[in-house]
Amino acid sequence: MSGPPAIGGVTPPYLRTHAESRMVAFRWCSISHRSRRGNHMARNGSYGFGRAAFAVISATVLALGCVGPAHAVTGLAAMAITAPATTATETETYIVDAATLAALNSAVAPLPDADVEVLPELGKAIVDLTAAQATRLDATPGVTVAADEILSLADAQDSAPWNLDRLDQSTPSVGVGTQLGQYWYPHSAGSGVRIYIVDSGVWAGHPDFAGRIIDGYDAIGQLEGPTSDCNGHGTAVASAAAGTVNGAAKLATIVPVKVADCLGHASTSAVIDGLNWIAASNPADTPAAINISLGALDKDGSAGYALMEDAVATIVAQGFFVSIAAGNEGFGDAVPEACQFSPARTPTAFTAGAADAWLDEAGVEGRAWFSNAGSCVDAFAPGVNIMTASLNGAPDAPRDGTSFGAPMVTGLAALHLADHASDTPQQTTDALLASAQTGALADTPARRLDSTIHYDSSTSASTVVTPSPNLLVRTPAPVPPTPGAVANFRSSARTATSLTFAWDEPTDVRLTIEGGGRAAAFVNVAGTEHTFTGLTGTTTYTVTATALSDGLLGATSTTLAAITSVGILATATPTISGTMKVGYVLTATAGVWGPPTVTLRAQWYRSGVAIAGATARTYKVGPADVGKAISVRVTGSRAGYTTATSASSARTVVVLGSLVAPTPTISGTRRSGYTLTANGIWGPGAVALTYRWYRSGVPIKWATAKTYRLTYADRFDTIRVRVTGIKTGYTGVGRYSAPTVRIP
Structure with a gap:
């Protein structure tokens, strides 16, 4: 038998001829489908494999599975096979298809039950037929009969x-060394x-x-x-x-x-x-x-x-x-x-x-x-x-x-x-x-x-x-994002043998420290603060902070140089001056700290809880402070010295503020048919005002606006107005105007 034609002048090894291939003996792989196929195994003496023994392969094996030794392709394959000759009465396995399940059942109904297996979920049947039976059945309108085909797999x-690891990569892998060494997948x-x-x-x-x-x-x-x-x-x-x-x-x-x-x-x-x-x-x-x-x-x-x-x-x-x-x-x-x-x-x-x-x-x-x-x-x-x-x-x-x-x-x-x-x-x-x-x-x-x-x-x-x-293809789970930068990384405290660093976020950070003759070393921190101990006094250390997430380091790092301190600051107890009343301004006096040029920072507290944003020297008392004690803490820092904090004693409980409540005046023509207006500027800021008009000391029904229109009923009586002011954090106040002359 001549070999296949060459492609590009080379005979392709995946199309080996009979002379080029090894002779391989194997059994037919018409698979035994439970008891229905038992007659094939008994007749052919090929236990577990079905029909007659496989003939010698005389054509190419085209593999689908794995690559075998010496790059021989092995695996799932289609094989062109020379089968043993069959007699007119010997059956083979066929697949039968029809347009509907009813048509399929009708087509195979005349066949012995032992030779038919209907697969209702897929609308097909597996049957054992002689060649003549297969030809007759295939001639039935709407019915397709196909010989069972062979597939193979190997080592x-x-x-x-x-x-x-490659499945979760977001970029091509140029060698194993560039991979993360981890396989990310959904939980x-x-x-x-x-x-x-x-x-x-x-x-x-x-x-x-x-x-x-x-x-x-x-x-x-x-x-x-x-x-x-x-x-x-x-x-x-x-x-x-x-x-x-x-x-x-x-x-x-x-x-x-x-x-x-x-x-x-x-x-x-x-x-x-x-x-x-x-x-x-x-x-x-x-x-x-x-x-x-x-x-x-x-x-x-x-x-x-x-x-x-x-x-x-x-x-x-x-x-x-x-x-x-x-x-x-x-x-x-x-x-x-x-x-x-x-x-x-x-x-x-x-x-x-x-x-x-x-x-x-x-x-x-x-x-x-x-x-x-x-x-x-x-x-x-x-x-x-x-x-x-x-x-x-x-x-x-x-x-x-x-x-x-x-x-x-x-x-x-x-x-x-x-x-x-x-x-x-x-x-x-x-x-x-x-x-x-x-x-x-x-x-x-x-x-x-x-x-x-x-x-x-x-x-x-x-x-x-x-x-x-x-x-x-890649895993449908996203690869964990690379962590971002460490926010507001700072040196927050120092002693002669320690340095403390703090940051706002994230809560997983790697800190690397070097200096003082020691080799660089890192520590992974879960939190927003860490103290390095066992350091040498009056020595500069360099600390680098890098965000950390699930073992991945962020691309951005922040580095600070800090010196261990040996000095102790002289502190003073802060005092608070001002009226402890809503609307008034309190002032913190830090006292004398030393040595000179100490950086001071204040933090105001409401009944022991830090007030957000209240870090200035002054603080304006607000409605939220009513019934609470106000205090202040002052923190002092200076290079080479231990940071120190001193707190004031709490001032007395804040009380309600007093409104600016003027006596109302009335403007407008005092005559029936004309409109009178209540006047006066209240404070501080916006104050909610209500009004009540009186006729000779008796409240006038429905007269509760800032203005009042005189009527015939007001003749020969005096008119006055009461204005009431209300504001959160302040004591409410009511004021009467002076009465007008009698309305003519």
């Missing part, structure tokens, strides 16, 4: 690990969200899953069940999605859905069966994300792959977020389109490519050399040196592949859904794309970001460039 190689951490791992099962005994893995579903009928894994791929994938140590969503619930056997072989029917179980079993109102790190190259538009993609689209439409690996067929400048791989090309699922932190070992991020690309990729995720769980107590191991980029996306989706449980898959996708880092991945001639080849129906490929999104 991974050891290499240097790349931490989860909910995926709690309350189910992550379904559609893979080879998950080994429940690994401590990375302790207390968070529940029994799932076995679509291939292995006795060990879904919480076992004889391949290791599913365990590693689950670890990347939700491991306590290795995963993105550390509190999510892990549900294994086993669709692949110990050799990493899966089928489209097993995947469809597993998705149907998820749709039927997920508790109501429980947010869920599904990870599918498997797939296959589909150059010819296989109906089986199309039905699997339809099943994925159906479960997405039912509200499940699905993350799928893009595939690992890239090599050199040949980068396949993810749109030619199933189910990665499902439009409503999230397809993840793999990113590499060290592009060509130059410290620049880019597409991983093996990752598929193109327009069907939604974004890239870290996919090289991903630390994952191993089987049976073996040490955790780093792995490569889009198989491990996809579960990182699944984990990030779980983080989002834990805090937005009602979001649709599209809203979750939009949130992940909105938080993704744009432009982080380099596009170089040696490592193209876009896809560059397209396969035709044969083994050849043509050069077709399809753009990829330059997006690198």
Whole structure:
């Protein structure tokens, strides 16, 4: 058999011919679907794997999972397989689809129950048919019959690990040394969200899953069940999605859905069966994300792959977020389109490519050399040196592949859904794309970001460039902001052996001190004041304050130089002069402090509580001071001396003030029909005034305004007015005017 055509003059290693490839013997991977498939296992003697033994592979294996030893690509693969010949009566597994569930039930009704499994949640059936039966059923109007297709997954190689830390970075990582070394994620951490791992099962005994893995579903009928894994791929994938140590969503619930056997072989029917179980079993109102790190190259538009993609689209439409690996067929400048791989090309699922932190070992991020690309990729995720769980107590191991980029996306989706449980898959996708880092991945001639080849129906490929999104997924939780500056940093007190520093905010600060022959040392302070002790007298120390938040230092620092003191200030007891009455001004006299040129600052107190803003030498008594004792404290400071404070004795309780209350006068013509006006200026400031007019000493009904209009009833009587003043903090006062002459 001749080899495939070369691209750019080089025979691509990912399209090895039969002569170039090793001969690999394996079993058919028509997966045993519980008792319905038992006749296949008995007939073929292939316990646990289903139908007849696999033939020798005579075509290329295109991997989707991990990079194996010596850069051999291994993982989830589509295999062109030469099957054993079948007799006219021998059955094979098919997938049946119809326009409605009723039409589907009607189409398969004539078949024996033992050979039919209807999947009502996805509107499909898995049936065992002879070739003639399949042809007749496919001819039924509105019914599609597709042969079961083969998928595969395999092992991974050891290499240097790349931490989860990249997921919370806001700038490209030019080497490990520039990363923070911490993985930031929402406090909910995926709690309350189910992550379904559609893979080879998950080994429940690994401590990375302790207390968070529940029994799932076995679509291939292995006795060990879904919480076992004889391949290791599913365990590693689950670890990347939700491991306590290795995963993105550390509190999510892990549900294994086993669709692949110990050799990493899966089928489209097993995947469809597993998705149907998820749709039927997920508790109501429980947010869920599904990870599918498997797939296959589909150059010819296989109906089986199309039905699997339809099943994925159906479960997405039912509200499940699905993350799928893009595939690992890239090599050199040949980068396949993810749109030619199933189910990665499902439009409503999230397809993840793999990113590499060290592009060509130059410290620049880019597409991983093996990752598929193109327009069907939604974004890239870290996919090289991903630390994952191993089987049976073996040490955790780093792995490569889009198989491990996809579960990182699944984990990030779980983080989002834990805090937005009602979001649709599209809203979750939009949130992940909105938080993704744009432009982080380099596009170089040696490592193209876009896809560059397209396969035709044969083994050849043509050069077709399809753009990829330059997006690198990040955790939906914001990276903690860099702390700001320390506000009002100051030296507040000193002694011969100590220095005290204070600031207004924040309450988490790192102070670094040096001087006096001692090496620089720092202390993290929770509060707004700190005293350094054990210092040398009459020595200058330099102290730098930097804001601190969750282990991150602020970009701005404030530095002060301070000298330990040896002198003691001479102080005096302050006195207060002035009237202790609302509206009056009190004056503080500090007395004589020394030695000369002592800086003094006053603080007034109301019954022992500092009055905000009252730091001047004088203080005006206000209404809030009524019934309270007023005092003042004076603080003196001088370079080289200990700061000192002295307080006055409290003055007597403040009493109500006295209003300026003049005797009212009356203006206006004293004659019926004319208006009289009460006059007088009250104080201090605005005073609330009320009025009452009298006729020959008797109150006039309704006459309570500042003015009064004389009437015929006022003839031959005298008129006078009483004005009453009221103001908070002052004693109310009433004043009468002199009576007018008798009104003619």
